[in-house]
Each structure stands twice: as structure tokens, then as C-alpha cells.
Amino acid sequence: MNHSPTLLARRAAHVLALTALTASMAAAQTPGKLKIGLMLPYTGTFAALGTAIENGFRQHVIELGGKIAGREVEYFKVDDESDPSKATDNVNKLIKRDQVDVLIGSVHSGVAMAMAKVAKETGTLLIVPNAGADAVTGAMCANNIFRSSFSNWQPGYAMGEVMAKRGIKKVVTITWKYAAGDESVRGFKESFEKGGGTVIKELNLPFPGVEFQGLLTEIAAAKPDAVFTFFAGGGAVKFVKDYAAAGLKKSIPLYGSGFLTDGTLEAQGDAAEGLFTALHYADSLDTKRDNAFRLTYAKTYKLQPDVYAVQGYDAAQMLAIGLNATKGDATKSAEISAALGKTTIDSPRGPFTLSRAHNPVQDFYLRQVGSKENKKVGIASAKLEDPARGCKI
Amino acid sequence: MDVTTFLIQCLNSLQYGLLLFLVASGLTLIFGIMGVINLAHGSFYMVGAYLAFSLAPVVGATIGGGFFATLLVGVVLAVLFGYFLEWAFFSFLYEREHLQQVLMTYGLILVFEELRSLLVGDDVHGVQPPDILNGSIALGEMMTYPVYRLFMSGVCLALALGMYFVFTRTRLGMMIRAGSTNREMVQSLGIDIKFLYRVVFAAGVAIAVLAGMVAAPVSSVYPGMGSTVLIICFVVVVIGGIGSIRGALFASLLIGFVDTFGKVLLPSAAGVLVYVLMALILLWKPDGLFKAG
Numbered sequence: 001m002n003h004s005p006t007l008l009a010r011r012a013a014h015v016l017a018l019t020a021l022t023a024s025m026a027a028a029q030t031p032g033k034l035k036i037g038l039m040l041p042y043t044g045t046f047a048a049l050g051t052a053i054e055n056g057f058r059q060h061v062i063e064l065g066g067k068i069a070g071r072e073v074e075y076f077k078v079d080d081e082s083d084p085s086k087a088t089d090n091v092n093k094l095i096k097r098d099q100v101d102v103l104i105g106s107v108h109s110g111v112a113m114a115m116a117k118v119a120k121e122t123g124t125l126l127i128v129p130n131a132g133a134d135a136v137t138g139a140m141c142a143n144n145i146f147r148s149s150f151s152n153w154q155p156g157y158a159m160g161e162v163m164a165k166r167g168i169k170k171v172v173t174i175t176w177k178y179a180a181g182d183e184s185v186r187g188f189k190e191s192f193e194k195g196g197g198t199v200i201k202e203l204n205l206p207f208p209g210v211e212f213q214g215l216l217t218e219i220a221a222a223k224p225d226a227v228f229t230f231f232a233g234g235g236a237v238k239f240v241k242d243y244a245a246a247g248l249k250k251s252i253p254l255y256g257s258g259f260l261t262d263g264t265l266e267a268q269g270d271a272a273e274g275l276f277t278a279l280h281y282a283d284s285l286d287t288k289r290d291n292a293f294r295l296t297y298a299k300t301y302k303l304q305p306d307v308y309a310v311q312g313y314d315a316a317q318m319l320a321i322g323l324n325a326t327k328g329d330a331t332k333s334a335e336i337s338a339a340l341g342k343t344t345i346d347s348p349r350g351p352f353t354l355s356r357a358h359n360p361v362q363d364f365y366l367r368q369v370g371s372k373e374n375k376k377v378g379i380a381s382a383k384l385e386d387p388a389r390g391c392k393i
Numbered sequence: 394m395d396v397t398t399f400l401i402q403c404l405n406s407l408q409y410g411l412l413l414f415l416v417a418s419g420l421t422l423i424f425g426i427m428g429v430i431n432l433a434h435g436s437f438y439m440v441g442a443y444l445a446f447s448l449a450p451v452v453g454a455t456i457g458g459g460f461f462a463t464l465l466v467g468v469v470l471a472v473l474f475g476y477f478l479e480w481a482f483f484s485f486l487y488e489r490e491h492l493q494q495v496l497m498t499y500g501l502i503l504v505f506e507e508l509r510s511l512l513v514g515d516d517v518h519g520v521q522p523p524d525i526l527n528g529s530i531a532l533g534e535m536m537t538y539p540v541y542r543l544f545m546s547g548v549c550l551a552l553a554l555g556m557y558f559v560f561t562r563t564r565l566g567m568m569i570r571a572g573s574t575n576r577e578m579v580q581s582l583g584i585d586i587k588f589l590y591r592v593v594f595a596a597g598v599a600i601a602v603l604a605g606m607v608a609a610p611v612s613s614v615y616p617g618m619g620s621t622v623l624i625i626c627f628v629v630v631v632i633g634g635i636g637s638i639r640g641a642l643f644a645s646l647l648i649g650f651v652d653t654f655g656k657v658l659l660p661s662a663a664g665v666l667v668y669v670l671m672a673l674i675l676l677w678k679p680d681g682l683f684k685a686g
Contacts, residue, residue, distance in 0.1 A: 047515045206664035213405040214653035220535040221398040234615030247537030267519035
């Protein structure tokens with residue numbers, strides 16, 4: 001649904017420009033340039049996220065003087081439209097046609113899975129700057145596949161710990177029936193039941209349905225101590241508002257994965273006030289590192305940074321650390337993996353390391369919504385590591 | 394499920410069904426009666442929701458009106474918009490094949506989505522319901538029911554009755570029904586069928602826009618919201634019987650009940666239940682429940 005005529009024209013222009021470029025490059029080879037393929041959503045529901053990731057990434061490259069490990073950076077962009085069915089073609093465009101050294105992408109889990117498959121086959125270096133599909137750093141894990149964001153399991157698990165510690169016993173979960181929702185609830189259930197709680201009912205509805213009324217009635221009838229939820233974007237806005245309108249917010253506290261209230265607070269209004277969520281970033285961390293990052297970002301792009309910008313920024317940091325270890329050679333994935341494995345990445349979110357499957361081992365913040373901000377109120381789970389189930393490295 | 398929960402679920406079903414009717418009734422006019430496959434119907438719904446969001450401050454500043462003034466202005470704009478669209482695009486489609494209608498209306502979806510992205514951006518927005526409808530009433534011991542949802546149901550019922558009255562009791566309705574059966578014959582009787590169709594189309598667009606505006610405070614406003622309602626609208630029209638307003642109302646309520654109770658009782662199959670229902674009904678009655686005739 002996201003093809004636009006202007007986009008097609010732009011693409012055609014790209015193709016022409018690129019053919020011209022390859023022709024001129026054949027004449028005068030410049031092997032020094034580091035080709036980075038950005039495969040992100042630039043149209044559709046996730047367009048804003050794609051832009052934030054690219055902005056963050058570019059911000060760090062600018063800080064490095066436009067060069068990574070001594071090689072000048074050149075960008076190749078593909079709009080993945082968050083469409084998994086086009087993902088394999090799009091990745092191949094970057095790898096075969098543009099012959100990129102590094103792939104950065106994407107937001108949608110289905111697209112990222114397709115990218116990981118191709119990266120695994122071709123050995124191209126891949127850094128995933130958002131998509132949380134557990135398998136990317138689980139069954140699909142490889143020396144050349146990294147993630148700068150989170151796994152779906154992580155925020156769920158962190159929230160389960162918090163809720164069990166608060167003495168909550170009976171919980172109903174509600175989410176969309178798709179990978180991110182299922183994985184998030186699974187993470188939650190694992191830690192919550194370990195802490196002595198019980199999930200008395202798991203409610204779900206088909207993605208991306210937003211007719212919650214019947215399920216809210218079920219929640220009221222089940223009378224749990226609290227509700228855990230995973231929703232994002234437009235669905236998150238509607239769920240939070242419906243939950244409050246149904247009068248449940250007063251009697252049954254709502255907890256969620258951080259995406260419930262990220263980028264949605266303006267639209268949720270008062271209905272979101274006071275909600276607790278867990279995520280690896282918050283609006284008011286107030287560390288020196290984060291303040292500097294936010295100031296530069298705001299100055300450069302005239303926008304406020306968000307968790308996606310941070311993830312893009314850190315993808316660039318990880319790339320620079322990895323390539324510095326191999327003097328700019330992106331094909332030596334074993335050495336890159338070893339170098340990143342023993343480095344602490346100094347992220348605006350707080351320092352993090354990488355697990356053996358290359359997923360961030362990071363603090364998850366407990367955040368509460370107050371005056372249209374996700375304010376940090378504590379640590380939900382410190383140095384939380386994804387179990388990387390099914391990973392064999 | 395105890396009796397209270399069951400009754401509340403029935404209320405939920407009824408309310409969802411009525412909302413479906415509100416969205417789908419415009420499609421009944423355009424697809425059911427005029428015979429144009431209009432994939433852009435969801436876009437009209439989206440336009441409505443975005444109008445509710447972006448028109449409210451403008452209307453507030455110029456004529457000082459609230460929610461209802463915004464609705465009125467939005468509907469007037471929608472009629473003009475529909476009238477223009479029919480003149481510029483759809484009037485060329487009546488004699489064409491369905492494939493060409495699909496292509497053009499699909500193209501319109503892309504245009505509307507891109508325009509939306511350029512003009513308003515890709516963020517999610519919320520719309521405040523008017524203050525007098527902002528309360529809620531207690532329901533059972535834990536739940537409350539927002540008054541605004543009852544208001545929506547009221548709008549749907551009023552619209553259903555209004556449409557039914559116009560179609561079965563007025564001269565205009567008679568001409569429209571005759572036109573849908575035989576265009577040439579109606580024209581040869583001296584009725585300006587082109588103008589008539591333009592009016593019907595504009596009404597269809599206006600109803601979809603109204604649906605979007607009324608639903609905005611509840612559904613919030615976000616990119617791609619049109620495509621999510623489009624499919625269910627076609628299901629309503631097909632189950633109800635093409636061109637039948639009574640059928641559309643009946644089908645909406647049926648889907649409301651099947652969807653709500655399906656999610657609760659058969660959660661693993663909730664995604665397909667509505668389509669299974671459609672398949673069964675079409676096997677039983679290939680023309681839908683109430684074929685207009």
C-alpha cells in the first residue's frame with residue numbers, strides 16, 4: 001500500500017544515478033569507500049522510526065568526521081516499506097547491485113528476519129537497529145549479525161520481575177496475536193511466574209485489530225490484580241484510551257512494554273497518565289552522555305530524539321568499534337565479533353555490552369508517564385541478557 | 394460467563410455492529426447501488442478522521458464552534474469533495490470493467506495516503522470527544538461505559554433509519570433504485586441520471602467521512618487506518634446482499650456479534666471467524682442475505 005508515484009520516480013532516478021556512478025567507478029576505482037546499505041521504512045506507518053534511526057546513525061558518523069576506520073562512508077538507501085514479502089529482493093538489491101559492505105536495518109521484525117537470512121547466507125555484516133524478533137539473536141545468530149536495540153523477550157521479562165516484586169499475584173495479559181506480542185508476553189510470563197505470580201488468562205486479538213471492547217469486558221469479569229500488555233503505535237493509543245474509558249484504569253493497574261507509551265503520549269493524553277512501562281531508554285535519564293546526545297540531535301535535525309534515534313546512533317558506534325579492530329575490513333566477521341564482544345558501548349541509554357548472540361545486555365528502566373513524558377523512576381531489571389535460545393555460537 | 398458479562402458483551406457486539414454499519418453504509422451506496430468497486434472507500438473514512446483532527450482548531454478559531462460544528466463543516470466539505478471526485482474520476486468508470494475500477498480506486502488510495510503524509514505527517518493523533526459526551530455510566534461492578542460510544546450508536550441508528558426512509562419512501566430513493574437496475578431506461582424517462590449518480594456518490598463519500606469523524610475520538614487517528622476498515626466494509630456489503638441497506642445493517646450486527654463473541658470464546662480462531670461466516674453465507678445464499686430487487 002505504500003508505493004507512491006513520487007517514490008517510483010525517485011527510485012528510477014536512483015537507478016539512473018547508480019548506473020552512472022558504477023560506470024564512473026569502473027573507470028577510476030576508489031576502493032577506500034565504505035558502502036553502507038540503509039534498509040529502513042521511509043514510507044508507511046513506521047516512516048518516522050526509519051528517519052529517526054538514520055538520523056541517529058548519521059549523527060555518530062558526523063562525529064567521527066564522516067569516516068569509519070579511516071574509510072569514507074557512502075550511503076545507499078532502500079525503502080523497505082515494512083513489507084516482508086519484498087524484503088529479500090530489497091536486501092539483494094543492496095548486496096548484489098550496490099555491493100554494500102554493511103547492512104543496517106530494519107524496524108519491522110518480518111523484514112529483519114529476511115535480512116538476517118540473506119546476511120547469514122552471504123556473510124554480509126548486518127546490524128539490526130530496532131526489530132525485536134527473538135530469533136535474530138536466537139536461532140538465526142551468526143558472527144556477522146548484530147543488534148543495537150533489544151529482543152522482544154527483554155522488556156516483557158523486565159516488567160514481569162517488577163510486577164512479581166510488587167506482590168502482584170494474578171495477571172491477565174493482552175496483546176496482538178503476532179510474533180512481537182507473543183514473544184513479549186512469553187518473556188513476561190517467564191519472570192512473573194518465576195517470581196510467584198500466575199497468569200490467569202492470556203487474551204489476544206488478530207494484528208492489527210483495534211476492537212478491544214469485548215476483551216476489556218473479559219478483563220473486568222476476570223478481576224485480576226493487574227494487566228500486562230504489549231501494543232504499539234495506533235493500537236497502543238486506542239488500547240490505553242479504551243482501557244481508561246472502560247473505567248478499568250482505576251481498579252486494575254495497567255503495565256506494559258515500553259512501546260505502549262513511546263511516541264504515542266500526545267495522542268493518549270490523560271488516559272496514559274501514571275502508567276508504568278519498561279524499556280531500555282527513557283525521556284529524562286539526565287546523564288551527561290544522554291544530555292549531550294539529545295542536544296546535538298535536537299540542533300542537527302530540529303527534532304527531539306527518541307529510543308529509535310539512540311538505536312541508530314549505537315548501530316554506528318558498534319560498526320565503528322568492529323571495523324576499527326579489522327582496519328576497516330567488513331568481511332572479517334569473526335574478528336569484528338570478538339572485538340565487540342569485549343567492548344562496553346557507551347550509549348546515550350547507558351553503557352551496554354553484547355551477549356554471545358550479539359544482543360545488548362542492558363539495563364531496563366521502569367518508567368512512569370507524567371506530564372507527557374516517560375520518566376525514569378528506577379531500574380526494572382539491571383544488565384538483562386536475552387537467553388538467546390537456539391543460538392549455536 | 395455470567396449473565397452480567399454476557400449482557401455487557403451483547404452491548405459491545407451491538408455497538409461494534411452499529412459502528413461497522415456506519416462505515417460500510419457509504420460503500421453500500423457506491424459499490425452496492427452504483428456498481429463501482431471502490432477500494433478508496435477506506436481512504437474516505439481516513440480523510441474523515443483526519444478532518445476531525447485538523448479541522449477542529451480551524452473551526453474553533455473561525456466560527457467558535459465545538460465538535461458538532463466541526464462535524465457539520467466536515468460533512469459539507471465531504472459532499473463537495475465527493476461531488477468533485479465523481480465529476481473528475483468516477484464518472485468515467487461506470488461503463489468500464491471492474492479491473493479498471495480497481496486500478497483507479499487503488500491509485501486513489503496511494504494518492505490519499507501520500508497527501509495525508511505530506512500534509513499531516515505520520516504521527517498518531519488523538520481527538521477529544523465533546524465535553525457533554527465525555528462522561529461514562531457504571532456497568533456492573535467494575536466496568537463503565539463511555540457515553541460517547543452510546544452517542545455513536547445513536548448516530549448509526551439515526552443514519553440507518555434515515556437511509557431506509559429515503560430509499561423506500563421518497564421519489565429520490567425510487568429514482569436511485571430504478572437507476573441501479575437499469576441506467577438507460579431511467580435516463581430515457583427524462584431523469585438526469587448523471588446528476589443523480591453524482592449526488593449518490595457525494596452522499597456515499599459524505600457518510601464515510603462522517604463515519605471517520607464520529608469514530609475519531611474512539612479509534613484515534615493514524616496512518617493506514619483506512620485500509621483496516623476497507624476489507625470489513627466489503628464483507629458487510631457482500632454478506633448483506635449488494636445494494637440492500639437492510640442487509641448491510643443486518644450483516645453489520647451479525648459480524649459485530651460473531652467478532653466480539655469469537656474473540657472471547659474462540660480466541661485462536663478470532664481472525665478467521667468473520668470470513669468463515671461470509672463463506673458459509675455465500676454458500677447458502679450466493680447473492681447475500683437480502684438481495685436488493
